[in-house]
Amino acid sequence: MQVTQTNKPKKTAVIGSGFSGLSAACFLAREGHNVTVLEKNDTIGGRARAFSESGFTYDMGPSWYWMPDIFEQFFAKFNRRPEDFYQLVRLDPGFQMIFGKGDFVEIPASMDGIMALFESIEKGSADQLKKFLSEGKFKYEAGMKDLVYKPAFSWLEFANRKVLSGAAKFQLLRSMRSHVRDHFKNERLIALLEFPVLFLGATAKEIPALYSLMNYAALSLGTWYPAGGMTEVVKAMESVARSLNVGIITKCEVGNIYVRDKHAVTLSTTKGVYTTNGIIATGDYHHTEQKMLEEPHRNYKATYWDKKTLSPSCLIFYIGVNKKIKKLLHHNLFFDTSLDNHANEIYKSPQWPTDPLFYVCCPSKTDNTVAPEGMENLFLLMPVAPGLEDTEAIREHYFQVMISRMELLCEETILPDITYKKSYCLNDFVSDYHAFKGNAYGLANTLRQTAVLKPTLRNKKVKNLFYAGHLTVPGPGVPPAIISGEIAATQLSKYLNEYR
Ligand SMILES: Cc1cc2nc3c(=O)[nH]c(=O)nc-3n(C[C@H](O)[C@H](O)[C@H](O)COP(=O)(O)OP(=O)(O)OC[C@H]3O[C@@H](n4cnc5c(N)ncnc54)[C@H](O)[C@@H]3O)c2cc1C
DSSP states (O other), rough: OOOOSSSSSEEEEEEESSSSHHHHEEEHHTTOOOEEEEESSSSSSSOOOEEOOOOTESSSSSOOOHHHHHHHHHHTTTTTOOOGTTOEHHHHEEEEEEEEEEEEEEOOSHHHHHHHHHHHHSSTTHHHHHHHHHHHHHHHHHHHHTTTGGGOSOOOGOOSHHHHHHHHHOTSSSSSSHHHHOOOHHHHHHHHHGGGGGHHHHHTTSBBGGGGHHHIIIIIOEEEEETTTTTHHHHHHHHHHHTTTOEEOOSSOOOEEEETTTTEEEEETTTEEESSSEEESSOHHHHIIIIIIGGOOOOOOOHHHHHHOOOOOOEEEEEEESSOOTOOOEEEEEEOOOOHHHHHHHHTSSOOOOOEEEEEGGGGTTTTTOOOOOEEEEEEEEETTTTTOOHHHHHHHHHHHHHHHHHHHSOOOOOOEEEEEEEOOOHHHHHHHGGGGGGGGGBOOOGGGGGGHHHHHHHBBSEEEEETTTHHHHHHHHHHHHHHHHHHHHHHHHHHHOOO
């Protein structure tokens, strides 16, 4: 494995062991630095942690493995491949959308199958889809292969010939909603193409059409599953980190970052004081700035954060069921109510939803290691606005709503066969991750919060302190978190090698 020799190895700390923290640690270690990851929780992975209970293993957060090329690129930089660590399965169908009783639409893996499906729903839409996806491909290739790796300190970074000549094709000033509607009329096709942006933090009306790159990722590059669950990806990154001698300390919460002469020099943690030459902070940016740093060393004031648009939070149930549920696939989107109404109750007038859409992941359909034989492992997720009141009674109300809808639409009882149940919501995001307003997915990818307009990756007053993760560039999601860690590590390493 390639380890670049630095002028002099420096002692660096990475706060947090989510995807961005593990990625940052690997890249810093590859540059020859001495790296320690300090993690507050007792297991690593951050929002992508896993837990096992009563014979079930649950991924706590991400379940959609999209953009496999980004994972490949990460491992390739350490002379490894994903398959050295986990087996990837392409799901076919990729997912299904449930519009009503007996009204299930399966999205096949093959492009021919997807074209045929579109054409059967709306005449002429297969040709439209071809065009729509080729536009998405351009955005994906220019965006995910190049632009997202920029630290976004200045717009000049984006001023190259390729970007400038293709600027109009990024459709930054057009909304995702009008872009989709330019190509398709059928409400189901519109819902299918708009659903991926639900997690980007605004309605399709507010999200730039740039993000049709997500449709290209979902439909053309496919939906994959790492056998054993997303936790296997965390373990794989941990292996890479450990092979580079990264130290990982869990149950080690960082309380304060102390600064001298514009440099972070010491961290106080629940396991003692730690001295350092450089830090990458990957916990929620708002908490790092507002709670760990004294006021003169912060990039932003509290009022700045109050004006930021966050991506949604969510209500999750981890469920074990003592039988198989015939109509479920691995990924199931219960879209039998209005997407617009629910989106408005997340983004426009934040409140608990009146008639929610929700998502059910059933990994035991693909993987017999995540549930005891004959049983089903379910992960129910309902997006909600950040900052709402969260009580047991509210959680239970929506549990009943989701289970009754599942029973109705799957045409079988589920409630009597539930053997394990655990909920997770806003208060847990706050206590486990110090999540600002209990956010699950970080900062919204609206036009006003894109690239240079996001909270910056570097601390402008503390020279050896950088940030990574889903509240800075490039944004929310597992692939962006991995990229964020790489960018921050490159920047810190550059600073340490050049100036310290
Ligand atoms: C329910 C859910 C479903 C999702 N689904 C998907 C999906 O299907 N596909 C996808 O691509 N993305 C998905 N995402 C988004 C994706 O999981 C995140 O964007 C990504 O994991 C964020 O990684 P991160 O490193 O930025 O942050 P985190 O994972 O939050 O890591 C930050 C770490 O910092 C630690 N920390 C915080 N403060 C301190 C402190 N003071 N001291 C020490 N440690 C500290 C935290 O404990 C945490 O471990 C989902 C997210 C959630 C919550």
